[in-house]
């Protein structure tokens with residue numbers, strides 16, 4: 150930090166529950182989340198259990214702990230616990246779903262231009278390997294209304310469309326898509342949906358039963374503040390038979406009898422242990438939910454409202470300060486918003502480096518076809534002061 154830089158703004162009082170570097174103005178919850186101290190402590194307890202008796206941990210304790218996590222997460226996203234399994238991250242969730250599709254020559258998979266690159270890459274590889282094709286719906290950006298997103302997707306559906314993948318909240322653009330409307334319309338046409346809810350649990354209210362997508366994957370390590378490497382995969386009951394993890398487990402070939410041994414569905418049994426890995430994160434999902442419910446008055450639902458409100462307020466202030474138009478209506482935002490900077494702004498790499506080097510601000514800055522853009526994604530540890538500081542930093546860097 151240079152001598153001219155003002156003192157760092159204080160984060161909110163809730164920052165004390167997290168271990169974020171106090172010398173960084175951390176404005177990027179959206180990329181990797183952040184985990185409260187008490188959740189890290191809970192995970193460390195599980196880590197100690199592994200090393201005390203790994204056999205007991207992986208052979209006996211793992212199964213009830215996976216149920217514990219399922220039972221804690223299911224009410225939050227309104228689904229049956231039995232329809233949930235865990236994977237390392239949303240990208241793996243997408244790859245797992247694709248690997249279970251019976252795509253054949255000529256089938257089309259429809260995605261949008263705003264999908265997360267890794268997920269789109271997995272779709273393209275899958276289609277290439279199976280002789281299918283990928284069609285891309287162009288959602289406008291900037292965008293005026295939900296209608297435009299709905300029409301962009303539905304207009305690209307045809308008789309060859311086998312699956313549509315779209316994000317509940319798009320990654321770089323932070324758009325909350327009208328998921329229910331899109332899914333209803335596609336279900337009516339008999340087309341399966343893969344909903345990428347990487348920004349899902351703890352981010353915006355979710356009701357998987359009402360949404361009724363064929364497949365949903367979502368991260369717990371982002372807005373639920375669970376340890377890294379924790380994501381869920383929800384597969385509708387009618388599609389679970391013969392649905393396997395990416396990595397086959399010991400029991401894959403005799404899954405029906407093996408699952409009777411642990412008294413679980415074949416779907417749950419096979420995913421709960423698919424090779425020895427770092428399972429302590431997914432064992433700590435219930436602790437993360439409990440932590441958010443105790444740290445903040447009103448718990449997770451109040452947190453979602455707070456983050457959304459801070460996002461709207463900060464975006465408005467930043468757009469006014471920068472003299473730019475918001476690229477989407479408030480109604481298409483959860484707690485993530487992307488702002489395109491005025492023409493003539495520095496390129497993304499230079500600005501990102503300047504914000505970090507001169508102001509200690511950690512924030513995503515991207516080059517997009519419409520110009521250099523920043524993305525905000527407030528969490529309870531952030532304060533309004535931090536966004537005013539960002540406005541001041543941007544003003545200085547854009548005019549230097």
Ligand SMILES: Cc1ncc(COP(=O)(O)O)c(C=O)c1O
Pocket residue numbers: 179180238239240241264265267268316318319320321345347348368
């Ligand atoms: C919409 C969307 N999908 C998928 C991902 C990938 O998440 P992960 O790295 O946990 O797999 C992200 C990450 O930011 C995302 O924003």
